[in-house]
Amino acid sequence: MPESHIATTPRWSRADVAALLALPFPELLFRAQTVHRAHFDPAKIQISTLLSIKTGGCPEDCGYCAQAAGNETGLKASKLMAVETVLAEARAAKAKGAARFCMGAAWRSPKDHDLETVCAMVEGVKALGMESCVTLGMLTPPQAQRLKQAGLDYYNHNLDTSPEYYGQVITTRTYQDRLDTLQAVRDADINVCCGGIVGMGEDEGDRAGLIAALASLPRPPESVPINALVAVAGTPLAKAEPIDPLDFVRLIAAARITMPESYVRLSAGREAMSDEAQALCFLAGANSIFYGETLLTTPNSETSRDEALFAKLGLKTA
Ligand code: SAM
Ligand code: DTB
Ligand code: SF4
Secondary structure (H helix, E strand, C coil): CCCCCCCCCCCCCHHHHHHHHCCCHHHHHHHHHHHHHHHCCCCEEEEEEEEEEECCCECCCCCCCCCECCCCCCCCCCCCCCHHHHHHHHHHHHHCCCCEEEEEECCCCCCHHHHHHHHHHHHHHHHCCCEEEEECCCCCHHHHHHHHHHCCCEEECCCECCCCCHHHCCCCCCHHHHHHHHHHHHHCCCEEECCEEECCCCCHHHHHHHHHHHHCCCCCCCEEEEEECCCCCCCCCCCCCCCCHHHHHHHHHHHHHHCCCCEEEECCCHHHCCHHHHHHHHHCCCCEEECCCECCCCECCCHHHHHHHHHHHCCEEC
8 A cells, every 4th residue: 555654745646546446347346345344344334314404505606516506406595404303303313223413504614603503403413322423614623623512523524526626616615625624623533524526527537536635634534425426407517427337336446445444435326326336336345325315405315225225235234
């Protein structure tokens, strides 16, 4: 494994990851499985449930997003939900077996008074005995510390794509802005959930660049969501070419090899994937999913389908 202790040298370069992605499929999967089994029980899948606690009307211009105010997606914007309503959803998710409850808000960054409401949600989720995760946009170091004080376990903030392709997708915040938020989260001693999206018109090199950027963060994220774009009508990426499922499996394998101790989450896009493609993702080292009928604003794979798939594959959820 390419390792360096010099902070400025990435642990994994784009070329290193591109070389992994180009391996013969059996070799790549064998390597990924070897790494996976050294760190995890390959029959166990972590499950997280998502809830959009503040939907739509977002000032950012993320080209993939149903919630960007500038994208004409017909989505109705709503205000921050009440704490009790959110906790009722968390209780329902717990009853269905979710270990972690993830709350997302369509903000560029949270206002301090809204952050207090989110902290009350985090405290309530923790009191249920569940892990908590929030994704609220950019954070300042004091905001990250406030979330830590409320007991937050994970903060989700994605790099989304390679540094080189990023400007094609988002112009209202920079890659460095994202890295700064991730550092604030790290410094507050909150676990990092950070991944990206594929199927946005990027090339193979950009996919390698995304994985290399994630694996070369000062510490790899504890949780790495790999999303396949859910193409939403009215967004600039509505007609983007979907990723070949076998290329998606390769990407999961590369994430597993380069981030051996991280949970790799098969995230958005499962609804459109066959059972066989999902099974290959689990073989390639994916060991987490979003479970529940909706993601944030779009449908997720149905829970009855997921249960049937886990039963067929003999996978246990946790
Ligand atoms: N507004 C906050 C932010 O962007 O930092 C938090 C919520 S945002 C919806 C969380 C992540 O969801 C995005 O960074 C992106 O990676 C993912 N996402 C959003 N829309 C998606 C889509 N249509 N398909 C796949 N992933 C998507
Ligand atoms: C992540 O990487 N994927 C989730 C979560 N983090 C917040 C969001 C997926 C959103 C899919 C599109 C939607 O439902 O609006
Ligand atoms: Fe806003 Fe997040 Fe959607 Fe970007 S991804 S438009 S920041 S809700």
